[in-house]
Amino acid sequence: MCDSFLQVDVVIPTQTKYLNLLGSIGERIAKELDNFTGDRAALAYQLNLVLTEATVNAIKHGCCENDLKNCVRVAIHLQNDELNIKVYDHGQGFDLEKVPLPDFDHPGESGMGLFLIRSVMDSVSYTKTKEHNVLEIIKYLN
């Protein structure tokens, strides 16, 4: 494997039983990185978490009546020290800016997913186009 380049594309049905598979891919990538000098166990957990939360989000917001599009595509791209994860869905989407922070004094049972993604990654954006929506997450590794 080339040190500074990696591309993994996964397409799964919109079913939560595939979360483990995606999370495991994230963990394996963290463990295989050659030039990473930080806390590898923490990075493995974070990539597992981010892929899990982002995919759940796409399943939740991305359900579509068109069977052919009833899937989630996840593209993981590593170049130099930038790890870029794109999660595509074909649903109505949502407005990232309108997702509130969790209420830490009165925590709710849901609504923490995007907060967790933002906490462990460096950049999060959500783009809606005619063809699909993309949640793009970036982490700088060193």
Add this chain to the structure above:
Amino acid sequence: MNFNLEKINGYDVLTIQEERIDAHNSGELKETLLQLIEKGEHRIIVELGHVRFIDSSGLGALLSGNKHIALKSGKFVLVNIQHQVYSMFELTRLNRVFEIYTGLNEAFSNEG
């Protein structure tokens, strides 16, 4: 979701036999906890030693159990949380909400 349920020292000890709690099985955990509480079990310890990954929905399921027990003035305790999993409690500040101990013995000795 695989788990063991034992009665120890007056507590229902629910030992999670899964490495992962995520949106695929957290609903079952939430339901299991609610059924125990509805049956009148108001002293519950959740043993998380086998769990090496939890997501936001897993935290939500535990939070649900904690809230419902609090309404009955009961006791809801988490024990034996792995380091990376505990970091999720810290990130969401839920370590301030839950009663957390390193193991069953510590939980029993903090009877109150």
